[in-house]
Amino acid sequence: METHAEARAFFVFGDSLVDNGNNNYLVTTARADAYPYGIDYPSHQATGRFSNGLNIPDIISESMGWEPTLPYLSPQLVEQKLLIGANFASAGVGVLNDTGIQFVNIIRIYQQLNYFEEYKQRVSELIGEDETQKLVKESLVLITLGGNDFVNNYFLVPYSARSRQYSLPKYVPFVISEYKKVLKRLYKLGFRRVIVTGTGPLGCVPAELAQHSTDGECAKELQKAASLFNPQLDKMLKQLNHGLGKDVFIAANTNLMHMDFIANPTRFGFVTSKIACCGQGPYNGLGLCTPLSNLCPNRDLYAFWDPFHPSEKANRMIVQQMLTGSNLYMHPMNLSTIMAMDSRA
Secondary structure (H helix, E strand, O other): OOOOOOOOOEEEEEOOOOOEOHHHHOOEOOOOOOOOOOOOOOOOOOOOEOOOOOOHHHHHHHHHOOOOOOEOOOOOOOHHHHHHEEEOOOOOOOOOOOOOHHHEOOOOHHHHHHHHHHHHHHHHHHHOHHHHHHHHHOOEEEEEOOHHHHHHHHOOOOOOHHHHHOOHHHHHHHHHHHHHHHHHHHHHOOOOOEEEEOOOOHHHOHHHHHHHOOOOOOOHHHHHHHHHHHHHHHHHHHHHHHHHOOOOEEEEOHHHHHHHHHHOHHHHOOOEOOOOOEEEOHHHOEOOOOOOOEEOOOHHHEOEOOOOOEOHHHHHHHHHHHHHOOOOOEEOOOHHHHHHHHHHO
């Protein structure tokens, strides 16, 4: 479905669910630059996207009829390409600075925001300061953070530093309060339309099933984390909007979007929502997806591409809900409504 919304710049911040290749330019273990990643991408090459094909930002751009954004670190992001927007996301990052330290070089969220300031400078040289402010103000932003603060921090190892410091019910509000600072900074940078995704059902991904599940049930502690985090995130976004007197932050209930096909895979055309297409071990959930992994012949039958990330088909369903979903999925409004409202503004 293409809505062909009028062109507006699109900016992406966050983690591997939305990284489209920044980590390829870094010395890090968090990368997706080898086969079979990208097996269904138009070029059939690994691009650094943690997907068999397109990821969520790609599909948003495609459904709007926009050119896909380039990774900020890409040498091709120059001249007119800058005006499309840019993707600053980096696999492995979280809200907190100590999330993902095991991946060594990743672009932590405040560094992503610093890069955006640098980007603004570059665009100003191209089109002048006033036009740049306008481009930012009229742009659309997608930010996806939080999952790694649990998976690659709190629950990374038994007795992790953060789990010794905080009980789970105290850790969640701490992460939320730090996230609020990030979102306030986005507002300060001039953004006025920001889609903020919750975390998916963290305990139901193949990686967690492989480690914690005996008969396919989701891992309880991680599910508890998601069930605490998502409602608190929602509440925080409402408070921010209320304080600003306008709907800047749009909550995308990615937990529910995922739960739909986890609870009922066949209804959505999947044969399984437990086994990853690419991986090894129970549920194909152990280790990374590599050229030596098991690989399913038809990616469209799997809700999960690798132990952590949805398949392109699942990503398409998620974006469909972002575009046209009810208030249950997109609050206070979905993307189609935003585009219609802003084009009249």
